[in-house]
Amino acid sequence: MRDYIINERIRAKDVRLIDAEGQQAGVVPRDRAIEMARELGLDLVLISPGSTPPVCRIADCGKLKYELSKKAKEARKSQKAGVLKEVKLSPKIAQHDFDVRERRVREFIGKKFKVKLSMFFRGRENIHVEVGMKVMTRILDLLADVARVEGPPKKIGKILLAILAPK
Known part of the structure; x- marks a missing residue:
């Protein structure tokens, strides 16, 4: 000052x-x-x-x-909303890991951060994108009460991405 x-x-x-x-x-x-x-x-x-x-x-x-x-x-507070945090998922994620990732995303959204959900497909997983889409849709549905999705999940190479912003 x-x-x-x-x-x-x-x-x-x-x-x-x-x-x-x-x-x-x-x-x-x-x-x-x-x-x-x-x-x-x-x-x-x-x-x-x-x-x-x-x-x-x-x-x-x-x-x-x-x-x-x-x-x-x-001004600093509103600038914080632009910060992007990333949470990584896998198509074969276990229930406990899924719950931990969901809780982490809720923490980030609660602190007014944007969150990038990344799902990596390795080897033969790349053939079964629909399995990954089910996991991604499940987490997006659970987070619908605290976050809004900035566009549908999209596949770029071996990665499935979705970006969430605080409501």
Whole structure:
């Protein structure tokens, strides 16, 4: 989190002022802007030091920092949904292994991750794709309450893929 320059620490003589409602008040002397902020019981916060004249806003510095940290946290949270986790299956999967994979997928979906279900066909298994499709459909049906399927399962080479996203 960056530290803001406020009130007398602003060195510019003139500043482009944004008032407490977010409206531009034009270019005013720094001292006049600080005086206006004090009348409202707020701070003069330097928003954009690189521009000429620098842009300052009349705001409660603590509240501004809090709002910006909440926005940043929300942005990070929504970015997390793009992370893809992979769970590998086999067409000859045992019931206990199947249950463990299902539980793992539910954990990932609960944490708002996307999940890629991969089923590898080895040797002669490749001839019996329908066996793998039954297993894949079974797990997709069980997970329908917590996840949505992003397109039907598709076979690419020796791999059967399905991608799940949180509802």
